Amino acid sequence: MRHILSILVENEAGALSRISxxxxxxxxxxxxxxxxxxxxxxMSRMTIxxxxxxxxxEQITKQLNKLVEVVKVVDLTEGNHIERELMLVKVRAxxxxxxEMKRLADIFRGRILDVTDKSYTIELTGTGSKLDAFLQAxxxxxxxxxxxxxxxxIGRGERxxxx
Amino acid sequence: MELTGAEILIRCLQEEGVDYVFGYxxxxxLNIYDELFKQTRVKHVxxxxxxxxxxxxxxxxxxxxxVGVALVTSGPGVTNAVTGIATAHMDSVPLVVITGQVPxxxxxxxxxxxxxxxxxxxxCVKHNFLVKNVADVAVTIKKxxxxxxxxxxxxxxxxxxxxVTQAKAEFSYPKTISMRSYNPVTKGHAGQIKKAVQLLxxxxxxxxxxxxxxxxxxxxxxxxxLVRLLGFPCTNTLMGLGAFPGTDPQFTGMPGMHxxxxxxxxxxxxxxxxxxxxxxxxxVIGDPAHFYRADRKIIHIxxxxxxxxxxxxxxxxxxxxxxxxxxxxxxxxxxxxxxxDGAALKAWWAEIKDWQRKDCLRYDRASKLxxxxxxxxxxxxxxxxxxxxxxxxxxxxxxxxxxYKFDKPRRWINSGGLGTMGFGLPAAMGVQLANPDATxxxxxxxxxxxxxxxxxxTCKQYHLPIKIVNLNNRYMGMVRQWQEFFYGNRxxxxxxxxxxxxxxxxxxxxxxxxxxxxxxDVEGALREALAQKERLVFLDFITDQTENVFPMVPGGKxxxxxxxxxxx
Ligand SMILES: Cc1ncc(C[n+]2csc(CCOP(=O)(O)OP(=O)(O)O)c2C)c(N)n1
Numbered sequence: 001m002r003h004i005l006s007i008l009v010e011n012e013a014g015a016l017s018r019i020s021x022x023x024x025x026x027x028x029x030x031x032x033x034x035x036x037x038x039x040x041x042x043m044s045r046m047t048i049x050x051x052x053x054x055x056x057x058e059q060i061t062k063q064l065n066k067l068v069e070v071v072k073v074v075d076l077t078e079g080n081h082i083e084r085e086l087m088l089v090k091v092r093a094x095x096x097x098x099x100e101m102k103r104l105a106d107i108f109r110g111r112i113l114d115v116t117d118k119s120y121t122i123e124l125t126g127t128g129s130k131l132d133a134f135l136q137a138x139x140x141x142x143x144x145x146x147x148x149x150x151x152x153x154i155g156r157g158e159r160x161x162x163x
Numbered sequence: 164m165e166l167t168g169a170e171i172l173i174r175c176l177q178e179e180g181v182d183y184v185f186g187y188x189x190x191x192x193l194n195i196y197d198e199l200f201k202q203t204r205v206k207h208v209x210x211x212x213x214x215x216x217x218x219x220x221x222x223x224x225x226x227x228x229x230v231g232v233a234l235v236t237s238g239p240g241v242t243n244a245v246t247g248i249a250t251a252h253m254d255s256v257p258l259v260v261i262t263g264q265v266p267x268x269x270x271x272x273x274x275x276x277x278x279x280x281x282x283x284x285x286x287c288v289k290h291n292f293l294v295k296n297v298a299d300v301a302v303t304i305k306k307x308x309x310x311x312x313x314x315x316x317x318x319x320x321x322x323x324x325x326x327v328t329q330a331k332a333e334f335s336y337p338k339t340i341s342m343r344s345y346n347p348v349t350k351g352h353a354g355q356i357k358k359a360v361q362l363l364x365x366x367x368x369x370x371x372x373x374x375x376x377x378x379x380x381x382x383x384x385x386x387x388x389l390v391r392l393l394g395f396p397c398t399n400t401l402m403g404l405g406a407f408p409g410t411d412p413q414f415t416g417m418p419g420m421h422x423x424x425x426x427x428x429x430x431x432x433x434x435x436x437x438x439x440x441x442x443x444x445x446x447v448i449g450d451p452a453h454f455y456r457a458d459r460k461i462i463h464i465x466x467x468x469x470x471x472x473x474x475x476x477x478x479x480x481x482x483x484x485x486x487x488x489x490x491x492x493x494x495x496x497x498x499x500x501x502x503x504d505g506a507a508l509k510a511w512w513a514e515i516k517d518w519q520r521k522d523c524l525r526y527d528r529a530s531k532l533x534x535x536x537x538x539x540x541x542x543x544x545x546x547x548x549x550x551x552x553x554x555x556x557x558x559x560x561x562x563x564x565x566x567y568k569f570d571k572p573r574r575w576i577n578s579g580g581l582g583t584m585g586f587g588l589p590a591a592m593g594v595q596l597a598n599p600d601a602t603x604x605x606x607x608x609x610x611x612x613x614x615x616x617x618x619x620x621t622c623k624q625y626h627l628p629i630k631i632v633n634l635n636n637r638y639m640g641m642v643r644q645w646q647e648f649f650y651g652n653r654x655x656x657x658x659x660x661x662x663x664x665x666x667x668x669x670x671x672x673x674x675x676x677x678x679x680x681x682x683x684d685v686e687g688a689l690r691e692a693l694a695q696k697e698r699l700v701f702l703d704f705i706t707d708q709t710e711n712v713f714p715m716v717p718g719g720k721x722x723x724x725x726x727x728x729x730x731x
Contacts, residue, residue, distance in 0.1 A: 010344050014281060014293075025286050055472070062469035068290040068310060071344040163343060 002031070003057050004083060004153045006161050007046040007064060008071040011037050015069045019046065022067065028052065028060050032085075032128075032150025043071065043163075047152045049128075071163055080156035086123065087131045088113070090145040091138060093120040101138070108134045119144060127151075168297040169194040169328040172261070175304035176205050178336045181232050183208055183223060183596055185216040189236025190276060191263025194328035208596065208625060211617035213240050215589035217247020217318075218615070221256050222590030225576045226551055227597040228381060230311050231256070236263045238276030241283065246583060248318050249287035253580025254402060255379055257316035259307045260288075266326040267295055280322040289317030297330035305337045314347030315467040316379055347466065351483030351491065359462045359479045360495045362435055367507035368514075369395045370433035372418065374447075375402030375579070376440020376465060382486030383407070383572040386439065389493050393503055395437070396515055398426040400447050401564055402579040403440070409568030410548070415515065416524075419447040420716045421561040425518035427714070427722045431456070432514075438463040440485040443475045444580075451475055453721025464488045523714050523727055524565055532707035533682050535559060535634040538689075539566040542604060542632060545689050550602040551594045553577065555587035555611030558640035561712045563606040585614030588631065592618060595627045602630065602693060609635040609703075610659050619672035622699045630692050631701045633665060636708040644711045648726070669701035678703045 009015045016035060023030050031049040038045045050060060057075065064073045076083075093101045094117070105112060105122045108130070114121035124134055128151055135143065155161065166174065172195055176184065185208045188196045199207050210216040213235045220231030231251075235244045241262050251258045265274040281293050290310050292303050300323070307319040363369060377386050377399075383406045390397045390407055397407045398418045407414055416423030418430050430436065430448070436459060441447070448454045451474050463470075463477040464485050471480045481488055526536045539562050542550070548568055553576040554560040560577055569575045576594060578586040591605040612633055622629060634640075642657040666676030675698050679688045685704070692700035713728040 014285075017282070018285060021285055059469065059473060066467070066469050068342070068345050 001053075002049065002051045002077070004076040004081065004151060005048045005050060005061070005064070006074045006076050006153055007048065008038070008161065008163065009044050009046055010069040010071065011042050011044045012069055015044070018067050018069060019048075019064065022063055023050075026059075026063065028056065034150045034152050047150070049151050072161060074155070074161050076153045076155060079159055081153050081159070082156060083127050083151050083153045084125055085128050085131055085151045086125050086149045087134075088121060088123055088147045089135070089143060090119055090121045092118060092142045092144060094118045097142065101142070104134075104137060110134070164333075165331040166334045167194065167198075167329055167331050168300050168323065169198040171297070171300045171332065171334045172304065172323070172328065173198045173202060173205060174334055175301055175336055176232065177202075179230070179304075179308050181205050184232045184234050185210055185219040185223070185593065186234030187213050187216055187236065187240060189240050189263060191237035191265060191325045192234060192328075194325065195234065195261070195263070207234075208592070208621065210589065210621050212615065213243035214246050214585060215592070215615050215618045215621065217244045217251065217258065217260060218586050218589035219593035220258050220260075221247065221251045222553060222576055222593030223597045224256050224258060224593070225590075226573050226594040229597075230308055231258045231593065232261070233258065234261045236276070237265055237280070238278050241278055241280045245283060245287065246585070248284055248320065250578050250581045250583045250586060251318040252287045252289070254375060254578065255316050256318065257311035258318040259304070259311055260318055260320045262320060262322045264293070264322045264324040267324045268326070270324065280320065284320045288320050289315075291320035291322065293322045294327055295324070297327050297332040300327065300332070301334060301336050302340070305340050306342065309340050310345065314345075314349070348468070348482045349466070349484050349487070351464065351481045351488035353491075355479055355481045356488060356491050357495065359437075359481060360492050360499065362460055362462060362479060363393060363437060364496070364499065364501045364503055366435035367504060368432065368434040368511045369393070369437060369503075370429045370435070371395050371397040371437045371439070372400070372430060372441060373397065373403045373406050373439040374400040374441025376485050377403055377406040378572045380440065380466070380484050380486045381572070382440070382484075382489055385486050385489035385493060389489050389496065392493065392496055394508055395503070396429055396512070398422070398430065400441055400444070400579075401577065404564060404575045405569035405572040408570040410570055415519075417564055418722075419444075420449070420718075421565065421712050421714065422447075424521045424523035424714055424725060424727065425515055427716070427725060428518045429515055431723045434459055436461045438477070439489065440465060442470045442473065445474070448475065449716050449720055449722040449724070453724070521727065525728060526710075530682065530707060533679065533685060533704055535562050535636070535704070535706045535710055536566050537682060538632065538634060538685055538704050538706070539563055539606065541686050541689055542606075543567045545686070545693055546602050546604070550574070550604050551576065551598060553587045553591040553594060553603070553605045555607040555614075556582045556584045556641075557608045557611060558636070558644065558710070558712050559606050559608045559611075559634040562634070584611040587611060588615050588618045588629070591629045592621060592625070592627050595629055596625070604630045604632055606632045606634065608640060609633060609637065609662055609665070610639045616668070619669065619674060619699070623673040626697070627699060628695065628697055629699050631699070633701065633703045634706050635662075635665070635703050636706045636710065637662065638708055640708075640710075641712070647711070648715075649717070665701055665703040669699070674699040674701055676701045676703065678705065680705045
C-alpha cells in the first residue's frame with residue numbers, strides 16, 4: 001500500500017544521503033521525496049511517498065527513527081491528511097489546440113505562467129492522481145516537458161508534527 | 164587558552180579515559196600524531212595494517228566494557244579500516260574511529276589521498292561526522308563517545324580535515340550531552356514486562372534464547388538469576404556465548420546453523436520463546452517461514468526497536484536495556500505467588516534430555532589424526548575455561564563455539580555478524596592489552612590467519628603473549644564442507660596450496676612456533692605453550708582435513724532440518 005511519511009530531520013549536510021541511502025540499502029522503494037527547511041532553520045521536513053506491506057512500512061519507520069539525525073517520523077496515511085504536489089508542464093499550444101489547452105487547464109484549475117505563440121507553461125497543484133489525470137487528459141504528443149515536485153503532506157485538523 | 168584541533172582531540176581522549184589508541188600514521192593525521200608524541204596518558208599501538216587497528220580496538224572493547232578507539236589516515240587508511248568498521252557495526256561494538264581527511268579547501272578536488280570517508284562508511288557505522296570547524300572538535304568527540312556507547316552500541320567515525328587539526332580554538336570538554344534527535348528508549352514498558360512474566364510463569368515448554376545484547380549490556384548476572392529462578396532451558400547464540408554459564412545444566416548449547424540438536428529442537432517446539440538481546444538472525448533460526456509456529460508465543464526484549472518483529476513477528480515486545488528489564492523481571496518473579504508449572508517443566512526437560520541423548524557433538528576420539536574438536540576440548544581443559552578466546556571465521560570458529568564452554572561473558576570474541584576472516588589475531592591484541600594478565604587464545608585456520616598475519620609484528624613490539632591455535636586442515640575448511648555437501652565434491656579454489664612453514668614464520672617474527680602432528684602430542688604442546696607466559700606461541704596443529712562441522716542446518720532450510728554426523 002502507498003504511504004506518505006513525514007520526517008523531521010536535523011538540517012545537516014549528509015542527512016538526506018543517510019535517508020536515501022537507507023532506502024536503497026534495505027531495498028525499500030521511494031516514489032517521491034521532497035525536502036526543505038522548516039520555520040526553524042535548524043530543521044528540515046521531508047515527505048517520502050513509499051509503498052510496501054504493513055510489515056515493511058513498520059520497518060521503514062523504525063529504521064528511519066534509528067538514524068541519529070532523524071527527529072521524528074509520522075505516517076500521514078494513518079490518519080486524515082492533505083497531500084499536494086506541484087507540476088509545471090509545457091505543452092504545445094498552436095492553432096486549434098490553443099483554446100482547447102486553455103480550457104483544459106481551467107478545468108483542472110491550472111494557471112498558465114508563460115506563453116509563447118507555440119506553447120503554454122501550465123502550473124498545476126493537487127494530489128498526485130489529479131496531476132496524473134491532467135497528463136492523461138491531454139494528448140501525449142502535445143506534452144513538451146513536465147516537472148513535478150513530488151508530494152508534500154500535512155495532517156488535517158489538530159494533528160501536528162513538531163518537536 | 165587556545166589549543167590546536169589536534170591538541171583538543173588528544174585532550175578529549177584523555178577526558179574520556181582512553182588508555183589505548185590503535186592506529187597507523189599518514190599525512191592527514193600527522194598533527195594528531197605529533198600531539199600523541201608529546202604526552203603519555205593515551206598510549207598508541209602501532210598496527211601493521213589499518214584493518215588490524217579497528218579489529219584490535221574492537222577486541223579491546225568487547226573484552227572490557229570500554230569504547231575502543233582507532234586512528235587512521237585519509238584515503239587508503241580509511242578504506243583499509245572499512246572492513247573493521249563494518250565488522251564492529253554488525254556486532255554492535257562501541258568504537259570511535261578517528262580518520263584524517265585532506266584539508267577542507269581540498270575536499271572535493273580529488274586531492275592526494277582523498278576519499279569520501281563519510282560517504283564510504285555511512286552504511287556501516289552507527290553515525291559519522293565530518294568536522295569542518297575546530298570549534299566543533301570537542302563537542303563532536305563527546306557526541307561520538309556518547310553515541311557509540313549508548314542505546315544499541317556501534318562504531319562512530321569522526322573525519323577530521325588536516326587544517327582543522329592545525330587551527331586553534333578555546334577548549335572545554337562538555338560534561339554531558341543531549342541530542343534532540345537521539346533519545347533511545349532505555350526503560351522497558353512496565354505493563355509489557357508484567358505481561359511477559361505472566362506468560363513465562365504459565366509456560367509449559369519454555370525456552371530462553373539470548374544473544375549478544377545481553378553481553379553488550381552487561382546483563383549476564385540478571386539473566387543467570389532469572390533463568391535459574393525459573394528453571395528453564397537456555398541457549399546463547401554465537402554472539403551471546405558466556406552470557407549464561409556454559410557449564411550450567413540448564414544450558415543447552417548454541418542454537419542455529421551449527422547449533423546443538425537439543426537447542427534447535429527446543430527453539431522450534433517450545434510454547435513460549437523468551438528472546439533477549441538477540442535478532443532472529445538467518446544463521447540462528449533458518450527459514451522464518453519454517454520457524455513459524457501458530458501455537459508458540461514469543462517475548463522479545465531488545466534495545467533496538469527495529470530488531471523487533473523484523474524477521475519474526477513477536478507477541479510481547481519490550482524495548483529497553485535488557486539488563487534493567489531482566490532485573491525488573493527477577494523482582495516480579497520473586498514477589499509473585501505463582502511458580503512455573505513444575506510437572507509440565509519436568510516433562511519438557513525429559514523431552515530435551517531425549518534430544519540430548521543424540522549426543523550431537525560426538526566425534527571420533529580414536530582417530531589417528533588430530534581432530535580439531537579434541538584440540539579445543541584440551542584447550543578448554545588446560546585453561547580451565549577461563550581464557551579469552553578470539554577466533555577467525557570458518558569451521559574452527561564453530562568448533563571453538565561448540566567445544567569451549569564459556570562460563571563468563573566477554574570471553575568469546577568473534578565476528579559473528581560480518582564473518583570477517585582476519586579478525587582473530589588483531590582482536591586478540593586488543594583483548595590482551597585490555598586484560599594483560601589473562602590467557603588469550605586465538606583459534607584460527609591456516610586461511611584466516613594469513614589475512615592479518617602481519618600483526619605478528621605488532622605482537623612482538625608490544626610483547627603480547629597470545630597463543631595462536633591454528634587448526635591447519637590445508638583447506639578453507641568451511642568452504643570445502645559446503646562444496647562437499649552441496650557442490651558434488653568439486654573443491655573449487657578451497658585448497659590452501661603453498662602454505663608457509665608457520666613455525667619458521669612465527670620465528671621470523673620473533674615468536675615461538677610449534678608444529679603438532681600427532682593426537683598424543685596435543686596436550687603436551689598446549690601445556691608448553693600456555694606455560695610460556697611471556698611469549699607469543701604459534702601452535703600449528705595439522706588436523707584431519709576431512710572433518711566437518713555438525714550438526715548443520717543447510718542455508719535456507721528450517722531450523723530442525725539438521726544434518727547430523729551420524730547421517731553421513
Ligand atoms: C574476508 C573473508 N573472505 C571470505 C570469507 C568466506 N569464508 C568463510 S569461511 C572460509 C574459509 C576459512 O578457512 P580457514 O581459515 O582455513 O578455516 P577452516 O574453515 O578451515 O577452519 C571462507 C573463505 C570470509 N568469511 N571472510
